[in-house]
Amino acid sequence: MKDKDYQEIFSQFKGKEADLLPILLRIQEKEGYISEEAIRRISKFLKLSENQIYGVASFYPKYRFNPPGRKSIKVCMGTACHVRGGKFLSDAVGWKLGINIGQTTEDKRFDFQRATCLGCCTLGPVVKINDDVHSRMLVTGLKEILEKHD
Ligand code: FES
Incomplete structure (x- = not known):
């Protein structure tokens, strides 16, 4: 995803912790998975540690951290x-x-x-x-x- 894609997604949220799951969902819909780059950017935007984000996201089976296969x-x-x-x-x-x-x-x-x-x-x-x-x-x-x- 490009800078503008992240900006477009983040602009729909206020930067609160409760925005984490919908942001993850939007990014996964756009890119097909949650990349390390996405985690870094979310971490900055929500002021959460990358570990916190992985911890929450990995609890839900629907989030993937690898590019999808065919x-x-x-x-x-x-x-x-x-x-x-x-x-x-x-x-x-x-x-x-x-x-x-x-x-x-x-x-x-x-x-x-x-x-x-x-x-x-x-x-x-x-x-x-x-x-x-x-x-x-x-x-x-x-x-x-x-x-x-x-
Ligand atoms: S538990 Fe497998 S389809 Fe419902």
């Missing part, structure tokens, strides 16, 4: 999916892609996120790749869906 994989970690094996799926996705939650593969092919609920709990465990929802996912089916989304 495809975004979200593994549901909500209760219904968790009890049906969501954690195993999440581990398997991370292992297959060689990245952790919140990261993007080096080739920018996939980014890997967790979701708290994708709204189809009875179909869990659920994995979403961009807009495609894969329900009742098994670890053994991951290879196939990752190749399908290549």
